Amino acid sequence: MSLLYFACGIVAGLLGALLGLGGGIIITPILTLAMGLDIKYAIGASVISVIATSSGASIAYLKDDLLNLRVAMFLEIATTIGAIAGALLTGIFAPKILYIFFGALLLFSSYNMLNKIIFTKKDQLYQGPMSxxxxxxxxxxSYYDKQEQRQISYELTNLVGGFSMMFxxxxxxxxLGIGSGAFKVLAMDTIMKMPLKPSSATSNLMMGVTAAASATIYFFNGSIQPLIAGPIAIGVLIGAGIGTRIMPKLKARTLRMLFVPVLLYLGVQMVLKGIGWMR
Structure with a gap:
């Protein structure tokens, strides 16, 4: 079982580092559906995997100047305030409606990203008036694109829209108790016009900050089991290390092709939960 957990960690770390997503969307379904593990322990292991992915990937991306630390800290303010507000609003709003709303948003975003894949050969940098x-x-x-072998400078726009999306x-x-890695990437890439590579790298850091805040709670309520989380964390660190070496060499179009199926999966899953067809 430890070897299986280790293998799951490698896959989760690899995809998490490439796309800026928490490993929970991979770890949790595998542990619960394929291995029959209690959801409580699966979520605990998922939190540890997110922290491990963030730790392993952020250091490498920081060295490569892919990670925008200022954007990460600025948007993390919105995420933290939103998370506190969400926790306080539990029981007031019907979760089903929110599941449908956020699921529809992810499906619409996957449609927009698919359009970029079909009609755009590479990232279109924002060239409007500077905010x-x-x-x-x-x-x-700015960052050095190893695939294009050139330094790329970028300007951000629609700061209010990105901040609102993060909130x-x-x-x-x-x-709803869901990870928000996909929303983080969408806020930066689609709304604020940050290129996809620095968006994914910055999202990795932000995911770790968010997960670290909740890890203590999961630790003290017994959700984090060392025999499960340990092998997964080691695998995640290895997978994240591999992902950080691959991602800078990939085309933005290739990253989008990997990202679209994830958005579709998450969007469909949330809509099905909202209409009561999935627990």
Whole structure:
């Protein structure tokens, strides 16, 4: 079983590092559906896997200048406030409606990303007027694209839209108990026009910050079992290390092709939960 947990960790870490997603969307279904593990322990292991993915990937992305630390810390404010608000609103709003709403949002986003794959050969950088707020907060950045072998500078836009999206993602996370990695990438890539590679790298750091805040609770309520979480965490660190070496060399179009099926899966899953066809 330890070897199986280890293998699951490698896959989760690899995809998590590539796409900026928490390993929970891979770890939790495998542990519960394929291995018959109690959902409580699966979620505990998932939290540890997210922290491991973030730790393993963020260091490498920081060295490669892919990670925008200022954007991560700024948007994390919205996510944290949203998560607290979501936790406080538990029981007030009907979760079914929210599941349908966020599921539909993910499906619409996957449609937009599919359009980018079909009609756009590479990332279109924002070339409009520079936002004074973005410039004041020094959120613009640049990175060296190993695939294109050139330095790419980018400017961000629609800071309010991105902040609002992150606040909504935080509410969903706190109210519905879901990971918000997909929303983080969408907020930066689709709304704020940050290229997909730095979006994924920045999302990895933010996921770890969010997971670390809840890990203590899961630890003290007994959800984190060392014999399960340990092998998964080791596998995740190895997978994340592999993912960080692969991601900078991939085309943005290839990353989107990997991301679209994940968005479709999450969107369909949330809609089905909302209409009561899935627990």
């Amino acid at each position: 004074k707020t973005v410039a004041r907060l020094k959120l613009n950045g 909504g993602a935080g509410i969903a996370s706190g109210l």
